[in-house]
Amino acid sequence: MMAGMFITLLFLLGLSVCSATITVKIPQKSYKIARGDNVTIPCGFTPQPDTSTMTIMWTATPNNPGDPVLSILTYFYPSKSIRVFKNYKGRAGLTVDITKGQADLQLYGLTNTDTRVYECTVQSVDDDGDSPSDTTNLIVLVAPSIPKCTVQGKTEYFQDITFNCSSEEGTPTPTYKWQIYDVNNMARPNPPKATDLNGVLSLYNISKDASGYYVCTSSNEIRSAKCNLTVAVMPPSMNMASTSVMIGAAAGVLLLFVIFIIICCYCRRRKDKNEEYAMGAPEGEEFTDHDPDEKDKPVDYKEERTVKSADRQDPPDDRSERSYDRRSDYNDRRDRRDNYDDRRDRYDDRNDDRRDQNDDRRDRYDDRRDRYDDRRDRYDDRRDRYDDRRDRYDDRRDQYDDRRDRYDDRSDRYNDRHDRYDDRRDRNDDRYNSDNYSEPYDSRSRPPSLPPNKPKDPKN
Ligand SMILES: *[C@@H]1O[C@H](CO)[C@@H](O)[C@H](O)[C@H]1NC(C)=O
Ligand SMILES: *[C@@H]1O[C@H](CO)[C@@H](O)[C@H](O)[C@H]1NC(C)=O
Ligand SMILES: *[C@@H]1O[C@H](CO)[C@@H](O)[C@H](O)[C@H]1NC(C)=O
Ligand SMILES: *[C@@H]1O[C@H](CO)[C@@H](O)[C@H](O)[C@H]1NC(C)=O
Numbered sequence: 001m002m003a004g005m006f007i008t009l010l011f012l013l014g015l016s017v018c019s020a021t022i023t024v025k026i027p028q029k030s031y032k033i034a035r036g037d038n039v040t041i042p043c044g045f046t047p048q049p050d051t052s053t054m055t056i057m058w059t060a061t062p063n064n065p066g067d068p069v070l071s072i073l074t075y076f077y078p079s080k081s082i083r084v085f086k087n088y089k090g091r092a093g094l095t096v097d098i099t100k101g102q103a104d105l106q107l108y109g110l111t112n113t114d115t116r117v118y119e120c121t122v123q124s125v126d127d128d129g130d131s132p133s134d135t136t137n138l139i140v141l142v143a144p145s146i147p148k149c150t151v152q153g154k155t156e157y158f159q160d161i162t163f164n165c166s167s168e169e170g171t172p173t174p175t176y177k178w179q180i181y182d183v184n185n186m187a188r189p190n191p192p193k194a195t196d197l198n199g200v201l202s203l204y205n206i207s208k209d210a211s212g213y214y215v216c217t218s219s220n221e222i223r224s225a226k227c228n229l230t231v232a233v234m235p236p237s238m239n240m241a242s243t244s245v246m247i248g249a250a251a252g253v254l255l256l257f258v259i260f261i262i263i264c265c266y267c268r269r270r271k272d273k274n275e276e277y278a279m280g281a282p283e284g285e286e287f288t289d290h291d292p293d294e295k296d297k298p299v300d301y302k303e304e305r306t307v308k309s310a311d312r313q314d315p316p317d318d319r320s321e322r323s324y325d326r327r328s329d330y331n332d333r334r335d336r337r338d339n340y341d342d343r344r345d346r347y348d349d350r351n352d353d354r355r356d357q358n359d360d361r362r363d364r365y366d367d368r369r370d371r372y373d374d375r376r377d378r379y380d381d382r383r384d385r386y387d388d389r390r391d392r393y394d395d396r397r398d399q400y401d402d403r404r405d406r407y408d409d410r411s412d413r414y415n416d417r418h419d420r421y422d423d424r425r426d427r428n429d430d431r432y433n434s435d436n437y438s439e440p441y442d443s444r445s446r447p448p449s450l451p452p453n454k455p456k457d458p459k460n
Contacts (some may be wrong), residue, residue: 022046022132024122030137034222035171040095041136047101053077055123056096056103060116069119107138112171115140142171143223147199149216151229156236158205165199165216165227174218181213188212190221208233249406278398 012092024045048054054077060070071085072092084092093106103122107114121133144167153161165176176199180188191210195202199218203210214229 021126022048022124024120024132024134025051026118026120026134026136028136030139032139032221033110035110035112035140035142037110037111038106039138041105041107041118041138043103043105043134045101045103045122045132047099048124051077051098051124053125054098056094057121057123058092058094058103058105059119059121061119063113071098072118074104110138110140112142114138130391139221140171141220142169143221144170144174144218144225147174147176147216147218147227148224149214149227149229151214151231155206155210155231155233157207157233158236160202160204161206161210162203162376163201163214163216163229165218167218167225169218170218172220174220174224177217177219179215179217181215182209183212185213201393207234303319 022045024043027044031041032040043056043058045056056075056077058072058074060072062068062070072088073082073094075082075096077092077098080097084090088107091108093108095104095106096102103120105118105120115138117135117137119133119135121131123131147165147167150164151161152164153159155161163178165178167174167176176233178190178196178199178201180190182188190196190201191203193204199216201214201216210372211233213233214231215226216229217224217226219225237256416437
């Protein structure tokens with residue numbers, strides 16, 4: 001090809017000696033244009049004073065070396081008509097002035113595939129077949145895409161950190177440069193030990209001075225682009241990572257605490273139930289086995305329990321000799337006491353239910369507070385709940401005291417009743433002892449449910 005061009009040049013030079021020959025010239029050997037931009041490739045030729053017919057052609061080298069050349073457009077003179085070929089319809093044009101010897105090609109919206117060799121050819125009637133032409137290289141460049149700035153390593157005192165800057169696109173391949181600005185946006189030279197290589201900036205043993213803006217410029221022949229990173233160097237303890245670790249640890253501690261509370265509540269509730277059983281059991285025995293003679297003694301709850309257990313071991317046997325009447329009277333009264341016990345049990349059950357409901361409600365309230373309060377408030381809450389629990393414990397102790405008071409009241413009442421019982425027994429005993437027991441009983445002292453056919457005296 002070069003040889004052919006050389007021969008053509010010699011031929012044209014020879015022609016120019018003989019007659020007014022045409023020479024074609026493209027000023028630059030190559031043109032570098034950014035992708036998407038427009039380009040004008042100038043093409044000059046020797047003006048002809050007596051031009052009758054002329055054809056100007058723009059062509060380009062094909063994608064594959066063996067293929068025919070790509071025709072872009074052809075201009076005909078003197079008709080001044082222009083033909084744009086299929087692949088360049090709408091994006092190629094010609095600025096032509098025959099008298100000035102100008103036929104510039106315009107290409108609009110360049111793409112990567114427009115990187116080719118372009119040839120301008122001028123044909124005239126004087127040609128003997130080989131027309132004069134010139135060629136040039138068009139190189140479509142790609143501006144660097146906006147680079148991505150990243151930082152690796154902890155931005156803490158005494159750490160080593162690395163900045164990375166990279167553009168996805170760029171033809172030719174972009175080069176990168178980091179510039180550091182301090183917090184007042186004043187340019188600052190890189191620290192002595194820092195390295196800036198292929199977009200990777202490394203800093204060692206950083207201090208608070210390293211805080212500021214880190215701007216990377218990615219540039220190639222045609223354009224440049226920047227990214228900007230803001231860096232705040234923290235003391236080691238203030239770092240976000242350690243903060244999140246602290247938050248996680250606090251959450252773990254809180255979880256353990258909640259589990260602990262639940263276990264405690266569960267254990268206490270079970271203990272409460274056991275205590276209630278312990279308190280409820282002796283009440284039923286009080287009226288069956290208790291010796292009425294001991295009722296005059298003002299006994300407190302614990303003493304009474306020990307006395308009762310002693311009674312149970314040694315039940316008095318003189319009672320077996322008592323009259324049937326009195327025994328039925330006694331049974332009757334015992335029935336009433338049983339009724340009373342039932343009622344009291346139901347009352348205690350209801351009390352337990354109500355207390356359980358209260359505890360549930362309090363637990364639910366605590367849960368809600370746990371969920372909505374922030375971390376610091378939760379610490380305070382924990383203290384509050386300690387107080388709360390102490391209060392609740394006091395409340396419960398008060399309730400126990402109340403119950404014990406009630407129990408004592410009841411015991412007093414039972415004692416009264418026992419006293420009355422004793423009085424009556426004394427009276428009966430008197431009557432037994434005074435040989436008057438054949439006499440009919442006073443109807444008032446006799447229970448109405450007494451069967452009439454029962455003998456009044458076992459000796460009869
Ligand atoms: C390219 O040329 C077209 C048509 O003349 C015009 O609209 C467009 O703005 C030009 N583009 C540039 C980047 O100059
Ligand atoms: C920098 O970033 C680019 C693209 O994200 C990546 O390919 C390259 O490996 C990184 N270089 C370093 C030193 O991390
Ligand atoms: C890092 O810098 C501090 C002062 O900022 C210095 O005391 C320390 O020795 C340095 N550490 C290293 C490993 O260079
Ligand atoms: C970097 O960003 C900061 C804050 O966004 C701004 O003040 C500063 O001017 C920017 N620097 C450059 C070179 O763009």
